[in-house]
Amino acid sequence: MRSIIKYADIMKISDEETELLTGEADYERAAEKLISQGVKIAAVTLGKNGAYVRTAEGGTLVSGFKNKAIDATGAGDAFWGGFLYSLAKSGKAPENVTLSEAYSFADFGNATASLCVESYGAIPAMPDMEAVCEKLGEERL
Numbered sequence: 001m002r003s004i005i006k007y008a009d010i011m012k013i014s015d016e017e018t019e020l021l022t023g024e025a026d027y028e029r030a031a032e033k034l035i036s037q038g039v040k041i042a043a044v045t046l047g048k049n050g051a052y053v054r055t056a057e058g059g060t061l062v063s064g065f066k067n068k069a070i071d072a073t074g075a076g077d078a079f080w081g082g083f084l085y086s087l088a089k090s091g092k093a094p095e096n097v098t099l100s101e102a103y104s105f106a107d108f109g110n111a112t113a114s115l116c117v118e119s120y121g122a123i124p125a126m127p128d129m130e131a132v133c134e135k136l137g138e139e140r141l
Contacts, residue, residue: 010042041087048067050062
């Protein structure tokens, strides 16, 4: 799987996949390694703790939201869907995304995932835009 990294402009991995895909157990070093291999935006999901994003500018932790998690099924997909929605809405090519913008994409993804884990199942738990926007106004961890 490591051989395909050089073909990816954006990549999302979980903190459980960092060592497998990069050889680095530390999520910050793993994201840095992805960027050094040509990835333009790297996101590492950290479960309830949120996500770490990195661009050529550097990296930053994006705190998760307080929630009452009952089922983590689909949380990674929800995060990535929210992140990619935000990226697409920006109209920017991955190589032109600033660290601040990547932070905001991950924050939207975190809000989406946070709502997803509060219900059972993956598809039935996917929130609508109104719920995500409301969640963005709530307290983070």
